Amino acid sequence: MQNTPAHPSSTASSSTFFYGWIILLGGFLVLVVDGGVRFSFGVLVKPLAAEFGWDRGAITFAYTLNMLVFGFGQMMAGRLLDRYGPRVLFSVSALVASAGLFLTSRTSSIPELYLYYGVVTAVGVSGITIGVVSSTVSRWFKSLRGLIGGIAVTGTAFGHFAIIPVLAYSLERFGWRGSWMGLGVLVSAVVVPVALALMKKEPADMGLSPYETAGTSSVRRTFPVPDFSPREAFLSRSFLFVALAYGLCGFQDFFFVTQFIPFATDAGLTSQHASNIQGLAGLVSLAGVLVFPALTEKAGHGIPLSFMFLLRAVCYGLLVFSSGQSAIFAAALLMGFTLMATAPLAAAMTGDFFGVRNIGLITGAILWVHHTGGALGALLGGIGHDATGSYAGMFLACLLMAFTGAAACLGIRPPGGSLVPRAAKVST
Numbered sequence: 001m002q003n004t005p006a007h008p009s010s011t012a013s014s015s016t017f018f019y020g021w022i023i024l025l026g027g028f029l030v031l032v033v034d035g036g037v038r039f040s041f042g043v044l045v046k047p048l049a050a051e052f053g054w055d056r057g058a059i060t061f062a063y064t065l066n067m068l069v070f071g072f073g074q075m076m077a078g079r080l081l082d083r084y085g086p087r088v089l090f091s092v093s094a095l096v097a098s099a100g101l102f103l104t105s106r107t108s109s110i111p112e113l114y115l116y117y118g119v120v121t122a123v124g125v126s127g128i129t130i131g132v133v134s135s136t137v138s139r140w141f142k143s144l145r146g147l148i149g150g151i152a153v154t155g156t157a158f159g160h161f162a163i164i165p166v167l168a169y170s171l172e173r174f175g176w177r178g179s180w181m182g183l184g185v186l187v188s189a190v191v192v193p194v195a196l197a198l199m200k201k202e203p204a205d206m207g208l209s210p211y212e213t214a215g216t217s218s219v220r221r222t223f224p225v226p227d228f229s230p231r232e233a234f235l236s237r238s239f240l241f242v243a244l245a246y247g248l249c250g251f252q253d254f255f256f257v258t259q260f261i262p263f264a265t266d267a268g269l270t271s272q273h274a275s276n277i278q279g280l281a282g283l284v285s286l287a288g289v290l291v292f293p294a295l296t297e298k299a300g301h302g303i304p305l306s307f308m309f310l311l312r313a314v315c316y317g318l319l320v321f322s323s324g325q326s327a328i329f330a331a332a333l334l335m336g337f338t339l340m341a342t343a344p345l346a347a348a349m350t351g352d353f354f355g356v357r358n359i360g361l362i363t364g365a366i367l368w369v370h371h372t373g374g375a376l377g378a379l380l381g382g383i384g385h386d387a388t389g390s391y392a393g394m395f396l397a398c399l400l401m402a403f404t405g406a407a408a409c410l411g412i413r414p415p416g417g418s419l420v421p422r423a424a425k426v427s428t
Helices: 020-038 041-052 056-084 086-104 110-125 130-140 145-198 230-234 237-266 271-299 302-321 325-339 343-354 359-388 392-409
Strands: none
Touching: 020 086, 020 110, 020 130, 020 145, 041 056, 041 110, 041 145, 041 237, 041 271, 056 086, 056 110, 056 130, 056 237, 056 359, 086 110, 086 130, 086 145, 130 145, 130 343, 130 359, 145 271, 145 343, 230 343, 230 359, 237 271, 237 302, 237 325, 237 343, 237 359, 237 392, 271 302, 271 325, 271 343, 302 325, 302 392, 343 359, 359 392
16 A cells, blocks of 8 residues: 655645546536436426326335445445546446436336336446545545545535426426436536546556645544455444444435425425425535534544434424425425535545545445435335325434434444454554
8 A cells, every 4th residue: 555645745746736636526527417316306206107197106116226226336336446446437337327317218117117217327326426436535535535525525415406406497398208318418428528537546546645634633543544354344333333324314315305396396385496495405415515524524423423313303303393385495404404414424434444445345335225225215205105195204204213313323433442353454
C-alpha cells in the first residue's frame, strides 16, 4: 500500500492541483443522474395504475424487485470496481441502465415491468450509484472522507430535486413512455463521457497518494485503520450495528420515495404539487448530506446517525397524527433533510473501520442491507395501502423503526482492541 504523505498538499507541491478534485466532480455528475433515476419511481405509480388497472402493490413490487437486485448488484459492482476501476464499470453500467429504462418505456404487462425495471435497470444502476462513487472518492481522500463523500452525494440530492419535477412535467406532455425513454437517453449521455474522460481508479495510477490534511482533529484519525478481509468485517460487532441501522434506514427511505406522491395525491394534492414537494425534499437533502458527514468528523458516526433517526421520528410522528397539507409538507422537508444522510457515510465507515483494500465490496454489502430494507419498505407500503386503504399503519411502523434505529446507532464504534483481527494489516 502507498505511504500517505503527512501533509495536505495531497501529495505534491502546494502549487500542484490534486486530481482527486476532478474525481469528486465526476462522481458528483454521475450521481446527479443516479438520483434522478432511483427516486423517480413514485411518479410512475399512478400512470401505470390508470393505464393498466394494476393495483399499487403489484406495481411497487417492481421497485421491490429492483431494490433487491440493486442491493445485490452493488456488492458485485463493488468487486468489479476494486478490480477494473470506475471508467469501465461506470460506462458499461450506464449503457445497461439506459437499455433497462428504454425497455421499461415499452412495458405492456406486469412480467415485463418486473424484468425491465426490476432486473435490467437495477443491474445497470447498481454500477453508477452512491456506493461505487463514494468508494472511488474514498480512495483519493484519506482525510475528511465523510465530508468529501457528502459533497459527492449532493449530486444524488440535486438529481432528486431537479429531475423528478421535470419528469412530472414531461409526463403531462409526452406521457410516461416518452418520459422514461428520455430518462434512459440522459443516463448514457451524461455518465459515459464523464467516466471515459475524467475517472481514474486510485491516486497510485497517477503516481500520487491520497489527500491527507496535517494536524487533523477528526476523531476518526485517533485509531489505526486495519485492512480487514470481507469475512472479518462482516463478523465484527461494528458491521452488525451498521447493518441494522442501514436496514431500518433503507426501509424508511424507499417507503417514502415510492409512496409519498401517491399518499399526497390521495390527501388532495395535485400530482405536480406532490412531485414538486418531493423534489423540494431532494433539495433539502443537499444540506443533510453535508451536515451529517461534517458532524461525524467531530463526533464519530454513531451520535449524528442517532440524531438523524430522531428527526425521522418527528417526521413520521407528524404523519401518524395528521394528514393535513401543512403536516405533509413539514414531514417531507424533515424526511428530505435526513434522506441522504447515511449515503456518503457507508464508504467513509468502511474506510475508517475496515481499511480501503476491500472498500468496494464491504461498502456494497452495507448498501445491500440498506436496499433490502428499502425493498421491504416499498413492497409493504403498497400492500399495506391495498389492504387497508390507508398508509397509517406504515407510518406508525416507521415511527417505531426510527426509535430502534436511534438506539442501534449508539452502538456503532470503530473497531479496536479485540475487534481488530490479529492478522489485520494496519494501513499507514
